[in-house]
Amino acid sequence: MEGQVHIHWNWIVAVDLFAAGLSAGAFIISATAYFLGKERYENITRIGAYIAPFPVMIGILALIYDLERPQLFWKLFLTFQPNSVMSLGSWLLLFFSIFSLTHLYLWLPERLDFFKIFPPIRSSRFLSRFRGDNLTKIRGLVAGFGIPISIGVAIYTGVLLGALTARPFWNNPMLPMLFLVSAMMTGSASICFVGCFIKGFRGMSRENINTNKFMIHSIDFTLMVFSIIAVFLFILGLYVSPRSSVAAVHLIMGGEFTFLFWTFVVGVGILVPLALEVYELIPHYIEQVELREHSPWISGIITTSVLIGGFAMRYIVIYAGQMAQIITT
């Protein structure tokens, strides 16, 4: 019976980790862009604010659905267990949902400010302080306090798995880092996708398009370099650990998940978009020439492949982690 494998966490958990990471990443990018330039990067901030609340909601629903007793999920919020990453994570997700919804509300256009429809809210002096003159201040506060919470959400998805000594494939300090970098990558990819294909460029000057485009591509480029480093250190970390970890890393280095991992996570998820980013950015970096004309093909391939790679990474880590067991004499 040794080596018998039970998969108790399936792709639904991978969906949750992916969605929570995507939302957290979108929030981080959106809030950071807000602080770097309120007017210059307004598009990035706004799109990020529109995206952030929704994937995480799907993720939370997936997580609740995955419980064996979904009707009892509220018991998570009756207690706080600092030792349990699951407990920390559920609280983080709760606060993150509140912050990302507030962030979304603050960035809604004036005509969609649905709270103004209700006279008591419109006339309430206390509530009206949250809009109007104080808007900049409130936006800044929500974005500022939201950043640490969203970083917490992005890291929690990795620590949830990495904190278990019983699973050698997960029990690696680089895993949460890999999840954080990947979360920010998928976040910025989703912003880029919505910006290029759903919102479109109507009403934007060429200069405005270029600043936003340059910003999002630079973020992507940096994150991809870091994610290559994180993948390298993750694999190295498993190789230089005890026997069980070496056996675990064989799942992606010659074992069952080799093809999936190297094709989808490294190839599609990192190398293809990195090559396209280099094509877009390097001439601009080196010769300081104008950015290339916007091509929907390049943006489309970059964003979809990053999203595919991000999900594939969660999926493989979830399954491989449960297949790898501690080996003892």
Place this chain on the structure above:
Amino acid sequence: MARYGMVIDETKCVGCHACRVACQNLNGLAEKEAYNHLEEREYGAFPNFSREFLPVQCQHCDNPPCVKVCPTRASVKLKNGVVLVEKSKCIGCKYCIAACPYNVRIIKKAGYIEKCRFCIDFIEKGEKPACMTTCMTGVRMFGDLDDPNSEISQYIIKHRLKQFKAELNTKPRIYYKKA
């Protein structure tokens, strides 16, 4: 307060699965559900090789990872050393299953997690667990680890017994006598 523990003498196990069946009968488990299982492996190289059976059940760790990771405090460690699941608190997140290095936790049909309870109803009356009383070769020994003069404590010291996967710092309460 007694702190219960167990010794499993692997060298005596013949792999008859009687402990598993006794446990299933007592706890009303289905055919494929079990709180204890036998890990079977072959070792050595021809001609000096053999086969061993390793009976594995909840180790009732002193540093239990399942209790640490439980988000609703459904997994608890009692004062007498027994680790239990309070089924009314369990929401079935399966995090404890992922955290347990011994793979001894199962999901019940009703949606909560359950595992070996050290036959807590029996041992509180001073009787022995079912897996022990049913065993025909006397693989298991049960007793109080806190009492240095108890039979089990003396046996552990005499044979210098070790725990299973002790390197993970779970501090298990089941000691194994290996070949």
